[in-house]
Amino acid sequence: MAIVTIRDLNKKYENGFHAVKDVNLEIRDKEFMVLVGPSGCGKTTTLRMVAGLEEITSGEIRIGERVVNDLPPMDRDIAMVFQNYALYPHKTVFDNMAFGLQMRKYPKDEVLKRVRDAADILGIEALLERKPRQLSGGQRQRVAVGRAIVRHPQVFLFDEPLSNLDAKLRVQMRVELKRLHERLETTAIYVTHDQVEAMTLGTRVVVMKDGYVQQVGEPLVLYGQPANKFVAGFIGSPAMNFVDVSISGDGRHAETEGLRLNVPDRIRAHGGKRLTLGVRPEALRIANGSDEHGFATKVDVVEPLGNEILLNFRAGGAPMVARVDPGVRLKAHESVRFAVDPERLHFFDATSEAAL
């Protein structure tokens, strides 16, 4: 039960590498905050600084009212779940979960009660006497979570806890983690490189790149109003399509070879400029007679996924994907016209890449 405040946080490693740059975040009480970004963007480093496992180069981290910059990990009242679980291989499941309580000198029956409760919540009562190597990946994962929750910490930290699981189990554990968070109501910071995980788990999501925070917001805000081209391309799958366009002199159309689209009113001021246009695959639809401004193209590759069909094609010199209804019957190399609602177009400054 705590607010975590991160102010002007920086991390420079000993080799001079600047991994985290001027990060400012406020993680609200009981919030599930997800840090997402491509590999190497500084998510783990940020999390480890909150945990106290990595020294802070500059800035300030507060947990609740306390500045924890110089507190050792054990005094920060946090618990962490590691990517490879980091279970003690020689201890039983029970002892793995009990260790943190024993180190803190909890009375025996309290330890027993808490471990039992946690095992009950996670459905691992039957495994308490086993050693970690006698467990499946999913069971180890639960034990690692169990070890974190017995302590009733103020903040949970997760570093890609699901990435060692197979795809199916990952989806299942994702739901369980979400349920668990709703039940425990503890502030959580969760690191992942998987935007689907970020979107499904996060109360709010922080998108990072090259050590910088790109945008902080609720999942649907990130999806609907990305702050820049990077966030727009990172959130959503398949990714947003981008194409460089010129805005016509009167500011009414975006044009490039073989493509001419109506633009929303807010772009009118940018008449004559070159911009990057972004359109999500699900914003593209097959044009019908009443659509004035569609564009004609030829389908390259059809990916029938069952619940939807992905159509790959080129437009304005760029490869694009459209996500259409499974009822659509189109074959590769067939001609097609696509249309898009102007309000669903995104525009980015060609140099700063900021959303317009």
Added chain:
Amino acid sequence: MGRGRARQDLHLRAEQVRVSRLTRLLESEKALAAALLAPGVAILVIFIAYPFVMALWYSLTSIRVGDPGHFVGLDNFTKALNDLIFQQAFKNTVFYTFWATIFKLALGMWLALLLNRSFRFKRIVRASMLLPFIIPTVLSAFAWRWMFDPTFSVMNWALYHGGIITDRLPFLSSGDWAMWCAVLVNTWRGMPFFAITLLAGLQTISPDLHEAAALDGANAWHRFWNVTWPLLLPVTLVVVVFSVIQTFSDFQLIYVLTGGGPANSTHLIATYAYQIGVGSGLLGEGAALSLFMFPVLFAVVWVQLRYLKRMENG
């Protein structure tokens, strides 16, 4: 031209037949296994099994240099058991092995833990630490003998001129002192092996476990006993087994450092067996003495390996 090619074909065919016969022989797993094992078995037989069997046979006879002797049953063994010097040597060997192993383990562990941290000049320190290990024992034992020498001891000189002592210390001239000196030299020599092996073991322990333990509230001491020590135990047991075997059967170091003196007070089983068997030429008695090492070493190895196995399974 035509005939030339025919002859060449014939050659080729003959070659193929020969090759395929050899290949077939090698492809039979049994034959291949036998072929690959043969050199190893031969070496074991010539250098280990044959001398061991000969020692067993000698120990049952009154053989001495220049006299094949005759079968005497267990006489050599009963004589050894009643031999006060042998009793002393046996106690010395146990004492020497016990303390040297304890010190090597404790100091080797300490060094390994230090070397497992990152610091400047780490590589140089790590490499130089191996020096005692790579210098031939005989040479280093000689060097130590000079350092302990009654008249020329550099340590006595330093302590005396440093004002720490007023009388020379009797390093190798008092029985008790000499034994501890031998333990010291053995520790000095054996510690690098412990340190390097334990360091290799330490490096296999995931840093995540230490971090998890730190988050769980364990201080450095608790982390050592709850993470490092249990995870290092298999490696530790293996080095301890090696060290016990080597120390219990040690010869060179004592032979050079004290020769078993003063007054037989530092004899080990090996040096005493050598003195009787080779020095006095009583080959049968010497063989019987040296065989006393065998059951002890066997028991130590057996207990430790069994423990190791249980740990791996449990």
